[in-house]
Amino acid sequence: MANGLDDVVAAETVLSDVDGLGGRLTIRGHSLPELAGRWNYPQVVRLLLDGFFEDLPDDAELATRLGEARVEVFDRLLPSLTLLAPLDVYSAMRAGMALLPDGETLTDALRLIAAPAVLTPALLRLRRGEQPVAPDDKAGHAVDMLRMLRGSVPSPATAKALDTYLVTVCDHGLNASTFATRVVASTLAGLTSSVLAGLGALKGPLHGGAPGPVIEMLDAIEAHGDAAGWLRDEIAHGRRIMGFGHRIYRVRDPRADVLKAVVRQLGGEGETGRRLAFAEEVEQTALEVLRIAKPQRSLQTNVEFYTALVLEAAGFPPQAFSNVFAAGRVAGWIAHAREQQTTGRLIRPQSRYVGPVTDLVA
Structure with missing residues (x-):
């Protein structure tokens, strides 16, 4: 079965x-x-x-x-x-x-x-x-x-x-x-x-229901000041890293790339640009932390991660x-x-x- x-x-x-x-x-x-x-x-x-x-x-x-x-x-x-x-x-x-x-x-x-x-x-x-x-x-x-x-x-x-x-x-x-x-x-x-x-x-x-917690995660990491440390602690406590991993995709979710390009088009100067730059840093750190912590699984960026940034920039609350x-x-x-x-x-x-x-x- x-x-x-x-x-x-x-x-x-x-x-x-x-x-x-x-x-x-x-x-x-x-x-x-x-x-x-x-x-x-x-x-x-x-x-x-x-x-x-x-x-x-x-x-x-x-x-x-x-x-x-x-x-x-x-x-x-x-x-x-x-x-x-x-x-x-x-x-x-x-x-x-x-x-x-x-x-x-x-x-x-x-x-x-x-x-x-x-x-x-x-x-x-x-x-x-x-x-x-x-x-x-x-x-x-x-x-x-x-x-x-x-x-x-x-x-x-x-x-x-x-x-x-x-x-x-x-x-x-x-x-x-x-x-x-x-x-x-x-x-x-x-x-x-x-x-x-x-x-x-x-x-x-x-x-x-998953995209909203991505914003909470980004805010928590920014307040903490150490992305790798925060992510490792979440994994150590058995908590899911929001915006990463997918039931079907064993490689990067193609929707994540589309929405990342959308956010970049909205970015540039100002808060949206700063938010995107920070999110990209968190993304790369998370991919590396997950690779080391869970080498047996392919946990790539999924649609939730950049969905959160697109909808936040558009003015919707989480x-x-x-x-x-x-x-x-x-x-x-x-x-x-x-x-x-x-x-x-x-x-x-x-x-x-x-x-x-x-x-x-x-």
């Missing part, structure tokens, strides 16, 4: 391929470097959904409809936001999305894709004592998400950075949240039910990093849900009972 279903093929997919030995990510026939920074997020949404909705429009019309979906989600959920705001921002976003119709149409899909981009800024503003900012259906998706967060139009460089991030995390094979989504979709539940399963899995610290991850991944979940429903069957694996057996004597 494969513990944790390692190496078990549970689905055939046209959506993405993760080459853990080669360090490559392919999304619908395109390599990650081919997409990230070159395609915008609505274009990648259309790429993922192609073939799963009969009424899928062209790129321009899809971007228009996604903008309209942001407005609809805001208008529909605004009355509920004050009740949701006291929850942690991820749980509040998930609860808000649970209020959306549980249908199977492209309109249902676009509402779900729009929802994290709308709810996250609105909830963060309410938690700061500020009023939510309504969407602009004519703005680009990443631009609008940042505009709703800040109350002003972001710089082109910052909007481009967020857009590239959303593309980078849009899909990644049969990870825990995608598998959870496909399991629920296989029962023929609606898209909202399927996406909520993905959101539940993504919340865990071994999956989408507690909302998983929300932004969900804002990018939701399109992939929906594509997988539709693929499972159209080409798969009910997912029903077997279990092996290893508990006690009692023979009852009459």
Whole structure:
């Protein structure tokens, strides 16, 4: 039996391929470097959904409809936001999305894709004592998400950075949240039910809940003053070094390189440049410390490390990093849900009972 279903093929997919030995990510026939920074997020949404909705429009019309979906989600959920705001921002976003119709149409899909981009800024503003900012259906998706967060139009460089991030995390094979989504979709539940399963899995610290602690780690190392010493102490106490190691990749996570380039484009002078330079020093120190402490394992930089720096530079607090991850991944979940429903069957694996057996004597 494969513990944790390692190496078990549970689905055939046209959506993405993760080459853990080669360090490559392919999304619908395109390599990650081919997409990230070159395609915008609505274009990648259309790429993922192609073939799963009969009424899928062209790129321009899809971007228009996604903008309209942001407005609809805001208008529909605004009355509920004050009740949701006291929850942690991820749980509040998930609860808000649970209020959306549980249908199977492209309109249902676009509402779900729009929802994290709308709810996250609105909830963060309410938690700061500020009023939510309504969407602009004519703005680009990443631009609008940042505009709703800040109350002003972001710089082109910052909007481009967020857009590239959303593309980078849009899909990644049969990870825990995608598998959870496909399991629920296989029962023929609606898209909202399927996406909520993905959101539940993504919340865990071994999956989408990991980028936030990278910031805590960097802050702790900076305050300590000795990166190598701090890292060795963490390892000695059996604690995980956040941002390093991956269940699939045995070499460097290709998404880390894409996002490192994004941060460099945002860097230069000022706090972002200083933060990047410090993070790069910590990265190199961590790789060397891990190589010596765990020579039997390949613990390379993963997507979490530079995700934290991109989202921090964009203005999101660490507690909302998983929300932004969900804002990018939701399109992939929906594509997988539709693929499972159209080409798969009910997912029903077997279990092996290893508990006690009692023979009852009459």
